[in-house]
Every structure is written in C-alpha cells, then in structure tokens.
Amino acid sequence: MLIRPKEGILDPQGKAVERALPALGFEGIGHVHVGRMVELEAEDPERLGELCEKLLANTLIEDYEIQTL
C-alpha cells in the first residue's frame, strides 16, 4: 500500500527534502511529497481497501493506493 498526503495539504516533510536538494547538487526537482509504504502478505486481498480505510490511512488527510504483486 502506498499512502501519501492528499493533494493540496501542506507537506512540510516533502518541503524540507525539496529544500535540501540544491545543496546536494540536485537541480530541477520539485513537488516532493513524503508518504509511506506498507508491505504485507494477505490471503484475501479483497479486504485491503477496508484495511486502508480503517487503519493504514487517514482518508481526511491521506490518499492510498494498493498494488498487488
């Protein structure tokens, strides 16, 4: 599951990373957002959306995306 701050919500972590980049010689990088990734093994992937809604993401402030491997 990829969980990231919703579009339009101030993401100070992303901003801090973005501000640090020029000092390291990385130019031309913008719109940095820091989220998190949760890896898990599920017998029943059907319910993963519910898991995100109930626990892994706070949908007021975060969007989530489920990738199945």
Added chain:
Amino acid sequence: MIWGVLQFPGSCDERDALNACELHGDGARLVWHESRELDGVDGVVVPGGFSYGDYLRAGAIARFSPAMEAVAEAAAGGMPVLGICNGFQVLCEAGLLPGALLRNVELRFRCHQVELIEEGSGERLSIPAKHGEGRYYAPEEMLDRLEANGQVAYRYADGHNSNGSVRDIAGVTNERGNVLGLMPHPEHAVDPLTGSTDGLRVFDRLARVAA
C-alpha cells in the same frame, strides 16, 4: 465530579492529568487501556504522550483500545471527554472529533507557554504547549461548518500559533459540545507554582457540560 484518566502504553502526562482532575473535581482515577469499564466516572481525560509509540499515525492505534470503546459509548451518552495533545489526536482518529493533527509546519517539536483565546467568551488562557504533531487541519467546508456550529473552542492568540494550525485553531468540540480536544496542556497549568492556573478553566468548561 469524579474524573477518569486513560492510561495507554506510552502515555506520559496521565499523572499530571490525574493531579489536575483531583484538584478540580471530587476525585480521579486512572483507567488502564485494556479496561472496558470506566467504573462510574463522570468525565474522562484522554491524556498526552505517545500512545502505542504513536506508530503509523499519532493516536491511530490507541483508538482501537478497549478503553476507547468505552469512552466512545460514554461520549455518545453525553459524558464530558477531554482529549489533551495525544488525547486530541486519539479522539480525532476515533472520529469523536472532526479534523486531524499533522506535523508542525516547521517540523520542530515545540515546547513553550502559549496564549489561547476561548471562542465566545474571549477569555485569555496561558498554558504550556509541547508537541511535534499539533497542526490542526480540516477541509475548508468542514471548518466553515465547525465555526457555524460553535465547535471551535480555543484559538491561539496572535503570534502563538507556532504549529501552523488552520485558522489558529487550538481546540475543537464535537457537535454536542461534550467532547473537547485541545493541543496545549491545561493539566500542566493548575498550580501557581508553575506560573498559571488557567488550565483549570478548561476542566470547568467540561464540568459545566456535565451539570
């Protein structure tokens, strides 16, 4: 009024909350997070700290504790509930209060005395704040609704909103007014020895709801 103060693994302000409740009411007791019973208390404090290590998101795990189930039920029945700092985060995660608390705008843990203004009365309170994730957030339309319903309880005074909270909001209530969440710490401002007793007025506010 007898207060109950929840205690999670990782709580750290429950002793000060207990002390504040004892000073304010007729007694107070700790309620362990695994307890499904609130043992006849008249009001509940969800204290500050780092419940369950604040893993995932602050308050996200604590909301599933048995004690929080009991709190949700009691709150629905009109019992006064005060969430302070991490307790505010827990109540938001539990859906008992609107909105969410995000990382401070400057990414720094801030610890300092702040001035608050009580919405409505305009009274000023001086109490300590100490948090890293205290930036109150709610979508615009939700904020408009909260203001229209009188659910914004406290705002930071000019120059005191160091975490970047929207519309300077420091504390909100549920629609009924019996559940209050506040980022700064009224339980640390109950004795003249530490510079202010303004925190007791927050407990008074909730006691009036109970009356």
